[in-house]
Amino acid sequence: MTITVERPTANARTLITPQLLGRLVARIRADHPQHAHQADQIMEQALAFLATCAANPDARLGPSELVDIGWHTFILYTKEYAEFCFRAAGRFIHHQPDDAPGESAGGGPAATMTAMKRAGYRVDLTLWPHSAKCNQKCSQCHEGCVDST
Template sequence: MAACSSGRPSIPPPCSTGPHTDRAPDARALLGGDAYTGVVLTVLDNNPGWTREYAERIVTEALKFVHAASLFPTVPISPTEEVDEGWHALILHTRVYAALCSGLGRMVHHYPERPEAAREDPAVLTRTMALIEQAGYMADAELWTGHQRELVGVARHTPMPGGCGPINPGNCATHGGSGDD
């Protein structure tokens, strides 16, 4: 998500440092059963060899990611390569994605960028996981940190300060065009 205002964005602390419910909400509830299944099947179609259980985990994390992006529109976040597969599958289901974003209160746009070392942000995954927790969910640590519990690679790099990049909830006027992917 692009930080479209000047200055450093404020990042709330993870939920684990404050009060939270014993049971996190199920992000799958953001979509109807048929819509969720359709997105999962798209992930499977695009990734031969993945199990249905793995595809479901990826789509669920993508839903958490989009929800967090909608709640914290000025904080730069990014999905891992795996979670990005789920987000792209959501975007391909245009009516489902539009309804999801409408229900969340804002469109979360995707602005593809080519990787550039100058925009790399080593803290982006830690920040993304913290915001997913702030949204009320438990992040699937393996999809964000891998089996070794080290942060895994991001699918997109974050934008330069003040610019609009790969993720934008629709409130940044500095990026030309519609921003739809």
């Protein structure tokens, strides 16, 4: 007999202070008004993505286009972003464009979503491309950005 115990989903929002989360969400709403209704989810998924990068330093994980908005926004707050990176990963999580995303060694968003689930984070499918789309046109994100150690 096999007993399966489901691991509780980690809450990515707790990775930063509520005050910083509020500032980041407000910044997304101001800078990306077309996504204002999703700003909270974008930031939550960006934090889950970054925590997954921290837990998988050798994987070339990449965000979806919408999740990348959250990453770009967080990077603007350089002091807080650097502190988060060193606290979560023990290193700076670099945001580096992949100049040839179609030839990337990474598995694209599908692999990233799998890694996020394995790390215990919820994946909001409204912010991530479906794997069928991924296989047809995978560029990691609109900028071809990956975590590069």
